Amino acid sequence: MSDTAIHLVMGNEAIGDGLLEAGCQVVAAYPGTPSTEIMQSIITAKERAGGPLHLEWSVNEKIAFEVALAASYTGKRSAAIMKQVGLNVAADPFMRTAYLGTVGGMVTVVADDPGPHSSQTEQDTRLFCLQGRVPVLDPSSPAEAKAMIGPAYALSEKYRRNIVLRPTTRISHSRQNVALGAVPVMNRPSSFTPDPGRWCATPAFLPGLHGALNKDLEAISREPEWQPRLTPGDGSRPGTALVASGIVYAHLVDLLDELGLAGTIDLYQVLMPYPLSPTFIERLRADYQRLLILEETYPVIELQLAHPGAVGKQGGAVPRVGELTPDAVHAVLADFLHLAKPRQTGPAQRGQRPSLCPGCPHRAAFYTIKQTFPDGIYPSDIGCYTLGMNLGAVHTVHCMGACISQGAGFYQAYRLDGGDFPTVVVTIGDSTFFHAGIPALINAVLQRARIIVVILDNATTAMTGGQPVPHLGVTAGGQPTTAIAIEPLVRAAGVEFLEVCDPYDSRALTRVLKQADAHIRSDDGSVAVVISRHPCVMDPAAKKIRSPATAIITDECIGCGTCVSEYECPALSLNEEEGRAVIDGDRCIGCGTCVDVCPVQAIEVKELS
């Protein structure tokens, strides 16, 4: 592959290439949309590296950050990668690192999700960086995200500070033609110099470190390479300018072009929203009476500018919720420049909602749980299985690992009232269990919470595309490693009731759930754990051993629609004209878990030859 070859590259792949081409040798990540493919692309491209790499899917983001941080202490270039809510998990080491610093270049990539397309929040990592006092870069395209990484490492090493690169969904999941570059051989032997005043800094050292941080931030804000870039107008709109950063800058460029306004108004692109250049702030105050500030998602630039003529999120001229799509930017720009109002777009019709895959073992588990405990409380968590909502078997979804603690909280609240308590059935995926479920399980046992925890074990991180989980015994690069089984962890946490069951066998699962309920209600009952174990239908190995079959609807069908409404398998629909259920042979995998759902036994599984 030649060094200058042009490739169609996803933003996340461009970032992965940028990390490799900057000589990053230690990369730790936890998967999360929209950040996942960054690590994935480094794993795929690892042969390009001239020297050894350490790549890992850590069990959570805090750990990923700490692994990358220690590697930086030895002088190596490192990266921690996560999505925006992952930064919340890593917040503790992230905040302290701002004070204590780094040695080898360290870049933390945090992919934001304005919109949000697949997240619990639309929080803005740039604001998190303002709060943490960490420099943050805001690229406007995949190519620019990649181009920022080398200079970001240089900046990190110049000031010995962690630098955040913050792509958003529209950068991460866009593709663009991007040139590949050479991957350097860094040849940096690890060398750690103990410096307790820094790496173990007790409160006595912190004011000094905080002062040094402030001084560095001031210098970083004046670095010539990271100053906002001006595309000057022709002077026809004096005293007026547009300021944008991230993908919104790109939307604005296309919009100005389409409206024939390109080059008519001063346009600034902010590359580093924090710390914002003081000379830029002064210049805007001196030269302009009116400014339109376009940024996602919070008014981070606007707050720092504090310009009296700024129009933006604070006054409500720019929407404060959701993605600043080209349509949203168009409406705002039309108001600001007194242009013709854009065509009103009628309320968009809702499309098909997401659903668990046909044959998904989680659907079978949820259905059985709901049938067994119709009056239960169902805390759940983050993953494909969040879609158990559609089946009415998920009542809460908060943040990674919260379901077990929430389940315990529900129990404790009901316990205070005395008398009976509803059965609380918590569902948590295997990857989430390792991520943040274990401390919560220990706590629930310690507090004698009488709840049932169902670990939905499909042996993969399914929602983000199938990254390995600790009990597989495979590393990020596909090398064998120690498998960490779930059962001993559960037992070691003090759980006395533990059963494993295949959710495709609904009778067996029903029996186990009833036993679990009896356990939590027994005299010295506590947490009961059921592992619902069946491989993900997307797992290639599981696909291979599946015998071809499909479900069929027999003439017994009375068109009651129970299978469609109660089971919500995408392969099942109701033909209302003919008054019967229909199975889409293109989508059905013949798992047969819907057979028991039909009240008149009109579903059969047929082997395909």
Place this chain on the structure above:
Amino acid sequence: MKQQIIVSGIGGQGALFLTRVIAQAAVDLDIPVMTSETHGMAQRGGTVISTIKVGPFASPLIRTGQADVALLLWEDNLGVHRPLVKDDGTLVINAEGAGPGLRIDASGIARKLGNAVLSNLVLLGCAVRHQALFCDQQACAAAIRKLAPARFVEQNLQAFYEGLNG
């Protein structure tokens, strides 16, 4: 040369692959290209949309009423994504029955080839046959060869030609 294209479908139909093939054709023709895709939860059988902007653009997203071409793998999405397309834009739709736009029973053809997912390339073939796209048959076939896994290349090309020859 500037063209704005949307690819609309539901998760699992191969909308992302179709998007990549079209964008790869642009790369091979040495034209700048940007795409935007739907990933994550919305990919679980939910409505998905990709955008492709061919030519000197800065942003991958498409404004209301700006798309020149829409490739719809799921007919029901017409109500959802029609507003993105120009009034005189070209609609290429995977559909059995009659209705607006250029229509082809891509799923039916793909099923006969042994895999319903191939409907994405049947639809592409149909779009190329009607000269709806910036790229021709050769560019698309080369992109399919480049992107399809080796053992599926011939089957993928066959699907494309089925659509191309109507």
